[in-house]
Amino acid sequence: MAIYSIGDVAERCDINPVTLRAWQRRYGLLKPKRTEGGHRQFDDEDIQRIEEIKRWIESGVPVGKVKVLLSGDNVEVHDGWAALQEEMMMVLRHVRPAKLRARILSAGREHSVDALIDHVFVPVRQRLGLDQNTARTMCSLLDGALIDYVVFCLNASRKKAGKDALLIGWGNEDRTRLWLEAWRLSQQGWRIDVLAEPLDHPRPELFPGQHIFVYTGNKLSHRQQEQLFHWQDQGFSIAAHVS
Structure with a gap:
């Protein structure tokens, strides 16, 4: 060893x-x-x-509570975000799609988009990612409900005044996270369309005159940074979206 x-x-x-x-x-x-x-x-x-x-x-999860979780025991949480995470997990464990959609809708009305993404939806998806068996099914259920809700929100935002933009996933296969970031951008005054299939090699020349955001999920690599500068030098309106 x-x-x-x-x-x-x-x-x-x-x-x-x-x-x-x-x-x-x-x-x-x-x-x-x-x-x-x-x-x-x-x-x-x-x-x-x-x-x-x-x-x-x-x-x-606060570091002081991690030891209990590692032992497999239940832990009492007092943090509001942790409580909402646990509520989402409970709904998912009981496989209640209608209740899940209703809870996501309710949370969307009660909290800011940034807070929900960063403190609820992303953490819950990370927790589900720890288990590759049953949790994969629950994660798929959650992803479907999240994308469904985000599409609803994006359609509503397009009816308001704003700037049009296209969001493209660049070398990142997490499609659900791409839609969540589109939702985040829609709260910043952008009317977002999403290229649903992530690309290894985006081609901004296919979208003349459009403002483009690329989302990698991580810090841009040196190669990606150089490519982004090259596109900008060519006159394309393109920028990296960093969550």
Whole structure:
């Protein structure tokens, strides 16, 4: 079995060593072995646990509650966003499409688009992504309901004054996230149309005179950044949408 130092783990998992030490000492999330000299040693199981901890935290779970979740026990949440996430998860577990659509509609009326995307829908989809079996079905159900609702919202926004734009996924296969980002842009005064199929090589020349947003899901690579500058130098109205 491979053994890693704390520096190796920090680089491999893209996390600060100080954070790893805090997860161990303050929160008891990690239990690395020690060398005779007292240096921490991590194995592949530790790496997997660290990645799972990261996913929980990125989904909006406070670090102090992660240990209970890792043990498989239920955790009482007091954070409003976490409570709404749990409500969505409960509806999904019972496979109630009509109730799910109604809850999404209600949440859309109660909260801002940015907050819902960042603190509810994206975290819930990340949590479902931790399980590749039953959760895949629930995630598919959620994705269908989200896209259905976003299409409704985009149609409504096109009836208002605004600027027309086209959103294209660039090298990112997460179609649901693409629609969520279209919804986000529609709240910024854009009347958005979506190219539903993500592209590896967008061709802005096919859309003359249109303003284009490209969404990669991550920071643009060096190659993508150079390509974007090239398109802009050619006179295309194109920009990267960063969520």
